[in-house]
Amino acid sequence: MLAGAPVAPENPTFAELGVHDDIVRALNASGIERTFAIQALTLPLALGGEDVIGQARTGMGKTLGFGVPLLQRLELPGDGTPQALVVVPTRELCVQVTKDLTEAGRHLGVRTASIYGGRPYEAQIESLRQGVDLVIGTPGRLLDLAEQRHLVLGKVGALVLDEADEMLDLGFLPDIERILGMVPQKRQTMLFSATMPGPIINLARTFLHQPTHIRAEENDEGAIHDRTAQFVYRSHSLDKPELIAKVLQAEGRGLTMIFTRTKRTAQKVADDLSERGFAAAAVHGDLGQGAREQALRAFRSGKVDVLVATDVAARGIDVTDVTHVINYQTPDDEKTYVHRIGRTGRAGKTGVAITLVDWDEMPRWKLISDELGLGITEPVETYSTSKHLFDDLGIPADASGRLPLSKRTRAGLAAEREEDFGGRR
Incomplete structure (x- = not known):
């Protein structure tokens, strides 16, 4: 991780520790x-x-x-x-x-x-x-x-x-x-x-x-999550695409990771966001090696600012400047939840974690909340039109389900070359 970040001044410099x-x-x-x-x-x-x-x-x-x-x-x-x-x-x-x-x-x-x-x-x-x-x-x-x-x-x-x-x-x-x-x-x-x-x-x-x-680990674990504002909403699956599109227009949003439970959902969400005008890409196991690396390079360089991934495909992705993490579906367990939201709030920076819980996912979410002591066992029912969603996340009142043309400033996935690995997956 070579990105610069604010560090406590009491930490020694590399030079002070005798580094060449x-x-x-x-x-x-x-x-x-x-x-x-x-x-x-x-x-x-x-x-x-x-x-x-x-x-x-x-x-x-x-x-x-x-x-x-x-x-x-x-x-x-x-x-x-x-x-x-x-x-x-x-x-x-x-x-x-x-x-x-x-x-x-x-x-x-x-x-x-x-x-x-x-x-x-x-x-x-x-x-x-x-x-x-x-x-x-x-x-x-x-x-x-x-x-x-x-x-x-x-x-x-x-x-x-x-x-x-x-x-x-x-x-x-x-x-x-x-x-x-x-x-x-x-x-x-x-x-x-x-x-x-x-x-x-x-x-x-x-x-x-x-x-x-x-x-x-122990000293920093709490700090990571203290620096991450966690929002949990009960959301209907049919309304999620519209809701996510508005969330992605929140003030101060930078690089964003969206997690899904299946490869198919990851691709579907990325395609839907691209159609709505966002610079989005997917990373999952059904993509070839060239396409996966193309998406990661585009995300790291900022050509796309939304990366939709499954948990397995996201292993090892280490990008410092992620401001928002969105759980499109409730994670399997508390360990997965902690790992996902730990993608933001890094290196002394603040972050936002948003989890969407569908009605049939409520029992699983309650277990996660209880295990981590989050105290959010009954997420508030939320729709893409809900005023509290706009207020919580700083979404402009006039935001629609599509990114305005004036804000489509990123180069997009197509601007990053895909290497040819001979059709191997």
């Missing part, structure tokens, strides 16, 4: 000077080569917490054999981490490679053949290329497992254990995870050497 001048210069150019909590805790240990377990959610700055030490401890120029490896659960997170670390290391001359499935092997094999210092990849493709001897892991001196609990959920644990068996035993290992289920604890015990456990 060239890395500090690159971070400063991206508007980053002071550390976030997870970085301030991790850097002194990781720069010294110690093993670390970091407990933190996406969006708390952990990428630089492990990335800066990886970059600083590389021996440059290297011989082209990978010296450091970062394993991530999804291709979207792989792209994001690669971008962040490439930017942070741009004055060092670090060669990075991004290795993930869903795109042709040839380009990735060629980048490895030309020589790399740092590899970021997803477990399946990393293992594939390692077993084919294209990816040499014999000189990896530092390994990071990022979002380990997500990798467990996606069934990657056996692949990770095989990768860990291929790298030298004498190495630095860092593991980051939002939660610490039993299999992850066992993994850490087996493969990490006297790790220090850092938690940057």
Whole structure:
């Protein structure tokens, strides 16, 4: 996450923690000077080569917490054999981490490679053949290329497992254990995870050497949600498209994520919003790899400002400036709710979370509200014409179900090129 954000002045700067001048210069150019909590805790240990377990959610700055030490401890120029490896659960997170670390290391001359499935092997094999210092990849493709001897892991001196609990959920644990068996035993290992289920604890015990456990979760968890205004409305499914169109005209709305429960609904909502004049795109499992990456690039660059996603497709999407999160349908459980609304209110900024509860979803919502102590067991009945909706969210009184032509200023999804991955999904 390389976007600049207001940080408490008492946090030390990267320079004060002994980070290399060239890395500090690159971070400063991206508007980053002071550390976030997870970085301030991790850097002194990781720069010294110690093993670390970091407990933190996406969006708390952990990428630089492990990335800066990886970059600083590389021996440059290297011989082209990978010296450091970062394993991530999804291709979207792989792209994001690669971008962040490439930017942070741009004055060092670090060669990075991004290795993930869903795109042709040839380009990735060629980048490895030309020589790399740092590899970021997803477990399946990393293992594939390692077993084919294209990816040499014999000189990896530092390994990071990022979002380990997500990798467990996606069934990657056996692949990770095989990768860990291929790298030298004498190495630095860092593991980051939002939660610490039993299999992850066992993994850490087996493969990490006297790790220090850092938690940057409890202190910030409440703060994230204190900074996020939560609105819950009982809404009829037939009125939701019109209601959402008005919500998206609220004052101060910037980048917005809309979550749906199914792939079909995600595409339908994105198509409907596009037809109403909004710059919207969908991300879900039925889209090809090229279309998914096209939508994410368009969202990050602001060509579209509304991204409609399913929970699975949204894993690893880390965009700092999301102002609004909308639950088009009630999430499955409280964990999903917390994860979704945590997409806004990040890095000291405020955010708005809106949840639409249909009549048949009321029992599920009551469980979520009770579990999280929200005290909103009976959401107020709300329609696209309800005055309290306009008042709550700062929607102009004259807003209709279509975006006025004068406000259609974004380039849209078509302005972002879609890469051709040979028809693969």
